[in-house]
Amino acid sequence: MLSIRNLQVSLGRAKVLHGINASAAPGRIIAVIGPNGSGKTTLLRAISGDVGYQGRIAIDDHDLAQLKPWELAARRGVLPQAATLAFPFTVAEVVRLGLTSGTQADRTDLITRALAEVDLTGFSGRYYQELSGGQQARVQLARVRVQVWDPVQNGMARWLFLDEPVASLDIAHQIGVMRVLRRFADAGGGVVMVLHDLNLAAMVADDVWLIHDGKLLDAGAPVQVIGGSALATAYGCPIAANQIPPDGATFVLPHGLWA
Template sequence: MSALLDAKGISYRGGGRLLVDAVDLSIAGGSFTIVIGPNGAGKSTLLRLLSGELTPAAGEVRLHGELLRSIPPWRLAHSRAVMPQASDLSFPFTVFEVASLGAEGIGRGLSRSDRQRIALDALALADVAHLARRNYQTLSGGERQRVHFARVLAQLQAGRTVETRQVLFLDEPIASLDLKHQLALLETAKSLARDGLAVVAVLHDLQLAAGMADDLVLMQGGLVVARGRPEAVLTPALLAGVFGVDLIPPALPPSPWMLAPDRSRAAGAG
């Protein structure tokens, strides 16, 4: 498949150090790409560069073959949606109003009732339709996360009336969720990828990454050290080198992760 999103040699500095170092990455439509790696590897910074939130100090990012930095914000809003790690709202919006923000000002030929339907459909898909009238500020962290997932789903749906080749960026989208909703959110993302969307997510859970990703990107120290199918990336040697711990990779389909026997016994000895 041809690349929908293409990064060439992108680098970024912050806090006096190189956070992303000369990364090349192409993302095709219809793919679910998951970025993994230890804390400080540059995962979230890479996502922000790919989405256009940050401008690379070197290299370039292209979306639909166009330089990302040259695409007007209104067009970019139709082509990609971003769910960050945390989103704070200081106003007493209802859950429905927060989801509706995703569809406001997005799309072509949509009536007010169309936008309301899009928001309600997104809330249902994120399993928060029953909270539609609740004050967002009264929700738990996991409920708020699902509301923001509904917001980006609404943005994509409204944006599809202008641009059908879209990218969804998810930065640690399951961090606050219980297991049921972790799986549900990732299954929804996987389904969107099967329908042609390009989905790029940052995850810490290696087992879920192994089971969900079409393509894994393993980062360390701002570099992409491996990329490919989960079985090619999640090898004992790579995991030991990057995470500094011996892990037994899961069989595919995934089996539970566990410490290698020698480390497991050592951990239990104390």
């Protein structure tokens, strides 16, 4: 279980998060949504252990602030919004960085398996800087995956914390990444990801956290949060969530574009 209690974060003199309380269970995908500047990335950085905070964050009742770096690396993998490499690494070398950060550094076979998982078979010898933005994003996901390849290890659920993992991907690869995350969660791992695509959030998430002005404005099933009135409040524009047959999947359609 991921538990967040009275989470407050200040960056410089600005208070970014204001007393957030939330929890997430393994085996589920949580989509964090909200407008630009609402605090989504800061929330993800806090639960990843990458930014200072007040309050309490716990993974499996272990206080995040008390975990050693290697203990934290064994429990979660983190995909930031952007990653820049200053030196010419091959794709395999980039993915290997995740392998050496985790608990299975000897499992070099995972590099090939992770690249296949993100549709990059045969790319291991290519230079990272020569790839497109979308391909680089998938290499970074493969890096995170090899760090926490097994969703459950020694009876302990592991987590993926992802900031906009499909922002630069075409629709086919967006769906491919969502399938990877779904399999990870279905096998007992936990996923918390920041998403701007509300349709994807409605399609894949088990729970949605709606962040607005550094506060948790709403939380619950997609049909509740994305279909509720809080969404329009958060984004400051009329938004309607509708359902289409045959399976009743929720989709989002902005209204008033020409008003």
